[in-house]
Amino acid sequence: MSEDKNIDESQDSIENNMKAGAEPNRRRMLMMGAVAATTAVSVRPAMAQTSSSVLTCTVPIPGPHGAGQNVAPDGSLVPRNTPGSFNPYGRRFRGEDLRHAVRGRTLPGTTYQETRAYVKYIKRLRSGQSGFTCFASIQTRRY
């Protein structure tokens, strides 16, 4: 909301600039905004969008670092017999399916609760862990 306001107010400031041009002694308006109105957006690297959008990549759950463990509902790795946890059997899920799962659909061959747990697991992956690149590439904002 404050973003739209910023634009409106800045449009005013642009107009004021033009008016100020006609009256050289008048200072142009500077919209200070508000304490809470942040002003900076940082450019983040885009992943290799071309390739990742065509290549089928997969994410193993769990990755090698979690071999022999289950996935808890919060996405963390837990011992095999932990109550309420899910055994993913090291299955690999396709990037396409994961993209849908992130938006609420269920992964093939799993229940809704299981999917939620696996999505949380994947979101915790860090660079270097198996599946991170694939997931990061499907998460990249598309314009």
Added chain:
Amino acid sequence: MGTIYYIKDNNNVRLHPLDYMTLLYDRLSGITHIVAEPAPQIIETLGSQALSVEQIERELQKQYDLKVFEDSDDSFADIITARLDEFIDLGIIDKCDEEQKVKLT
């Protein structure tokens, strides 16, 4: 004991206005930021100097007619401080006590 703010590495940033947004290239990190008012104006005011919030406000008042959002009652000083903090978080600006005034060459 006044706090003064300065741009790191002797003002090693580039400002490139586009429209209502301005590009800010931070040479130290290689990161490009896209910034809205009053950020570019604060950065320009600082330049190679180390200034307090009061000094920055005075400078801005000289050049511009300052306004805040309609529904805001934040002071100019508080807003300037918030913007400076934002840039400290981005690694572009640093602050110190007046007494430890950094010698900028």
Added chain:
Amino acid sequence: MFETTLKVGPASFRIGSDWKEPIALIDELYAAYPKPSLSDFTVRMEATKPWRRYIRPSVQIKGDYMLPDALPLPLEQAFLAAEMGLNLQMALGWRRHLILHASSAEKDGKALIMTGESGSGKSTLSALLGYNGWRFMGDEFALIDHDNGEAVPYPRMISLKNQAIAAMEKQVPNAVLGPLIEATPKGDIRHMVPPIDAIRNMEKSARPAMLLFPRFGHDTEVREVLPSEAFMRLTQASTNYVTMGEVGFNTLTRFIDETPVYAIDYQNSEDAISMVNELWSKI
């Protein structure tokens, strides 16, 4: 290992394969392109395991630059694998120009750059322009020169998907096409050899004169786009803006400063072509 070399625009590739057929197909489709002696990149199509050369053969794409977690493709899709491998080298490894995930076409010595998400129609539009009075420059990557800001052609095989395949086959009855690759994650894909003037003139760069954000499947509309919005979207459309540091910053700011930007929404490609030509006549 079977091998061939290929030059597309300024980039040279060495392509190796465990099978003969994909190399033969590349040589056939890229027959009009230069065969360089030196190469910038290597791409290899390898069998995932030794016996996979013969039993349910599947292709793993390897090269100087690779994506981990990439699934191998069946041998019938080897040509697609090769194309993806080439794209990957450019996307991850090319530094000599600013790379934009965009299509481009040239007219009157000036370049039109079109960028947008998958399905925007930028690929198909550039191909159609190539057969409607324009010179096709590329459908996947637009390369912007750091020194002079010009757009450099990268006219690789045109990648047609789903409905665009039939549309182009109709529009260009004597087009040279690659194999139909069905049921990929992106649907059906077929590659088309670019028009011969595009290949012959692939060393001829052109000054960018317009940036377009096309959107297929929406009510017809033309909008101006603010420089700051265009800049932000292009940083996300570039595979190497961030890694190029200040050089990238200079190249992209110059591009945005000097190039008017429009967005067009359209329902069919004829309308899009008209809108493009209309906007072009006004610059």
